[in-house]
Amino acid sequence: MTIHALWIISKAGGLVFSRSYSDALPQLPVNTILTLAGILHGIHAITARLTPSPATSNQNQNQGPASGSTGGLESFEAEGWGGKVFLTPTGRWKGEGGE
Numbered sequence: 488m489t490i491h492a493l494w495i496i497s498k499a500g501g502l503v504f505s506r507s508y509s510d511a512l513p514q515l516p517v518n519t520i521l522t523l524a525g526i527l528h529g530i531h532a533i534t535a536r537l538t539p540s541p542a543t544s545n546q547n548q549n550q551g552p553a554s555g556s557t558g559g560l561e562s563f564e565a566e567g568w569g570g571k572v573f574l575t576p577t578g579r580w581k582g583e584g585g586e
Contacts, residue, residue, distance in 0.1 A: 494520070500528035527560070531572060535559030 491512055495504035502524040507514060515523075535558040562571045 494524050494527075496524050496528050500525055500532075527570075527572075531560040 489509070491509035492507045493504070494502060497503050502521055505520050505524075559574075560572050563569060
């Protein structure tokens with residue numbers, strides 16, 4: 488997989504770092520990158536809450552993903568394009584897009 492862009496998004500959803508590594512794709516305006524980063528953060532947060540976790544009793548059924556599970560969006564694909572999400576130990580996550 489070729490990496491065309493790297494975004495680092497803070498735990499709060501703010502874009503910390505953005506860099507394009509490809510001249511083959513048109514440059515996105517900064518506002519578009521900020522919007523897409525916010526959308527990806529929101530989707531990741533929602534899917535992390537939807538990730539099923541094994542419940543051992545009625546008390547922990549509403550506590551979200553099991554300990555050690557990252558949950559949430561891990562990758563996404565479209566025709567000729569896709570991306571992966573990597574969670575970091577610092578609480579930030581990186582989104583990489585490529586073919």
